[in-house]
Each structure stands twice: as C-alpha cells, then as structure tokens.
Amino acid sequence: xxxxxxxxxxxxxxxxxxxxxxxxxxxxxxxxxxxxxxxxxxxxxxxxxxxxxxxxxxxxxxxxxxxxxxxxxxxxxxxxxxxxxxxxxxxxxxxxxxxxxxxxxxxxxxxxxxxxxxxxxxxxxxxxxxxxxxxxxxxxxxxxxxxxxxxxxxxxxxxxxxxxxxxxxxxxxxxxxxxxxxxxxxxxxxxxxxxxxxxxxxxxxxxxxxxxxxxxxxxxxxxxxxxxxxxxxxxxxxxxxxxxxxxxxxxxxxxxxxxxxxxxxxxxxxxxxxxxxxxxxxxxxxxxxxxxxxxxxxxxxxxxx
Numbered sequence: 250x251x252x253x254x255x256x257x258x259x260x261x262x263x264x265x266x267x268x269x270x271x272x273x274x275x276x277x278x279x280x281x282x283x284x285x286x287x288x289x290x291x292x293x294x295x296x297x298x299x300x301x302x303x304x305x306x307x308x309x310x311x312x313x314x315x316x317x318x319x320x321x322x323x324x325x326x327x328x329x330x331x332x333x334x335x336x337x338x339x340x341x342x343x344x345x346x347x348x349x350x351x352x353x354x355x356x357x358x359x360x361x362x363x364x365x366x367x368x369x370x371x372x373x374x375x376x377x378x379x380x381x382x383x384x385x386x387x388x389x390x391x392x393x394x395x396x397x398x399x400x401x402x403x404x405x406x407x408x409x410x411x412x413x414x415x416x417x418x419x420x421x422x423x424x425x426x427x428x429x430x431x432x433x434x435x436x437x438x439x440x441x442x443x444x445x446x447x448x449x450x451x452x453x454x455x456x457x458x459x460x461x462x463x464x465x466x467x468x469x470x471x472x473x474x475x476x477x478x479x480x481x482x483x484x485x486x487x488x489x490x491x492x493x494x495x496x497x498x499x500x501x502x503x504x505x506x507x508x509x510x511x512x513x514x515x516x517x518x519x520x521x522x523x524x525x526x527x528x529x530x531x532x533x534x535x536x537x538x539x540x541x542x543x544x545x546x547x548x549x550x551x552x553x554x
Contacts (some may be wrong), residue, residue, distance in 0.1 A: 263409055264428030273465040276343045280460075282453075283316075283343075286336075288362040291345030295336035295363060303332035305369060306551070309360070310335070311379030312405075312474055315342030317457040318378065321450075321537045325544030326524065329551065336363055338381075339470065342457065346466020352477035353387040360388055371395055374551070378536050379508065380400040383478050391485035393493040400547060402500040406483035407512040407519075411512035419475045429472045437462060444534065451537045474478045484519055498524045498550040500543060502531035524550065 283296030337344035377385030382404025418425035
C-alpha cells in the first residue's frame with residue numbers, strides 16, 4: 250500500500266502545474282478599456298491616448314507587466330503634445346495567449362501587424378521598457394528606414410541580472426517547466442504584495458497585474474519569453490543602429506536589481522552615438538515610480554515634431 254501511495258503522490262505532484270493552469274481563466278473582455286485588433290497571429294488589445302493630430306509614440310511594455318504600466322508616464326507624454334499608442338503583448342493583459350516561441354521574430358511580427366492595422370508606416374518613435382526595449386531594438390534593427398528614433402527604458406538585451414533559479418528554469422525543459430509553473434505564481438504574488446502601495450498609486454496598475462496572475466497563458470508566456478527574446482544579447486542590433494544613424498536614448502535606473510547599471514558601459518561600446526541618462530534613486534519599476542523624472546529626461550530627445 251505504501252508503494253501505491255508513493256505513486257499517487259508522485260502523479261499528483263507531476264500533474265499539479267497543468268491542473269493549476271487549467272483552472273485559470275481567459276481574460277474577461279467586458280473589462281477592456283481600449284480596442285481589439287484582429288491580427289493574423291491573434292487578437293491584440295491596444296489603446297490610444299493624447300491628441301488625434303499629435304506625433305505618435307508606440308510604447309512597448311516588459312516581460313511581466315501589461316500596457317497599464319504606461320498609465321502614469323503617458324500623461325506626461327500627452328502633456329508634451331504626443332499621441333501615445335500602447336498595447337498588450339501576447340499572453341498579457343487582454344491580448345490572446347498565442348502559441349509559439351516568444352523570440353524576437355514572434356514579438357516583431359505582432360508589432361508589425363499592429364502598426365499595419367493602425368496605418369503607421371514611417372517616422373516611428375518606439376519606446377520600450379525592459380523586455381519591450383529588446384522588442385523595440387529588434388524591430389528598429391530590421392526596419393531602420395521606418396524609424397525616427399528609439400527610446401529605451403531599463404532595456405533588456407544588453408546586461409541582465411538573472412538569478413540561478415530562473416537560469417535553471419530557462420535552460421532545462423520539462424523540469425524547468427514544472428518548477429516555473431509551481432514557483433513563479435508564488436514568487437510573483439509575493440512581489441506584487443511587496444510593491445502594492447507604489448503600484449496602487451498608478452490607476453489600474455495593481456488590478457491589471459492581479460488579472461494577469463489569474464489569466465490562462467500568462468505564466469507559460471513568461472517562460473517562453475525567458476527562453477526566447479530574453480536569452481539573446483543584442484550587440485549586433487545595437488551596433489547596426491549606430492551605423493544607420495538612428496537616434497537612440499537609453500534611460501537606466503540607478504538602483505535597478507534586474508537590469509544592472511553596467512548596461513551603460515556596454516551600450517556605449519556597442520553604439521557610441523547613443524545618449525544615456527540615469528534616474529537617481531529609481532529601481533526597475535521607474536515608468537510608474539518615477540514617471541515625471543523619465544518624461545523630463547525624454548523632453549529634449551522628443552521635441553514637438
């Protein structure tokens with residue numbers, strides 16, 4: 250009998266991640282505050298903010314956030330006269346959880362399809378935060394003729410602090426999948442609770458993150474991104490941007506525990522024309538903890554077009 254119990258317990262442990270994922274819900278589209286674009290890969294949720302005739306900035310969020318992370322900063326950008334387009338990456342917010350390896354090709358295709366859907370073809374200003382910075386860089390390197398400027402906030406693809414647990418989960422299929430499915434929801438809920446006060450200072454940010462933690466496809470998307478676009482350093486892309494003469498502004502957070510300040514020196518080696526600034530006292534969440542300081546840093550690079 251003891252052997253049977255061991256087998257039963259082992260089976261329960263083995264199937265637990267899949268059972269937990271099956272209990273999560275698809276996004277409730279009745280709560281959508283923007284619009285849905287029916288793209289070839291899947292539905293993408295997007296929102297426009299700012300004057301109809303203002304110059305456009307397309308803002309791309311990071312790995313574990315969704316487009317509400319821009320709610321605080323977008324007010325400052327709109328105040329400068331810009332029209333801001335934000336959208337949810339696949340598997341986040343209200344966008345579909347699309348199957349496929351979430352590498353540069355995957356995310357660039359989503360962005361290309363959304364830009365086509367919105368009639369945005371030339372003179373693009375992309376604003377990428379964390380993983381969104383890696384996506385924006387990949388797009389710009391492949392479409393230099395369409396770019397006006399590239400703005401990076403604590404961008405991935407240069408240097409990164411990856412803890413041993415995430416490195417293990419990224420590198421080892423099957424066992425890494427199992428561990429990520431069990432560990433990541435608990436860790437993310439702890440982080441959400443620890444930062445609740447500062448996140449609640451931005452409209453809908455805390456609630457949007459809570460919805461993501463409960464939605465189907467979210468955690469598999471995180472792991473797929475870690476194994477995809479976040480596993481690559483973008484040295485070739487950044488060097489190409491310098492050769493092509495695309496204006497680049499990179500803004501870093503002084504106390505960022507995710508993207509180290511060493512990225513300043515690395516990017517300077519890759520692209521000597523990139524302008525770089527550091528927000529003192531800010532951590533990785535600077536788009537919502539220090540939005541005014543970030544907007545002020547952008548003011549000089551982003552003049553009224």
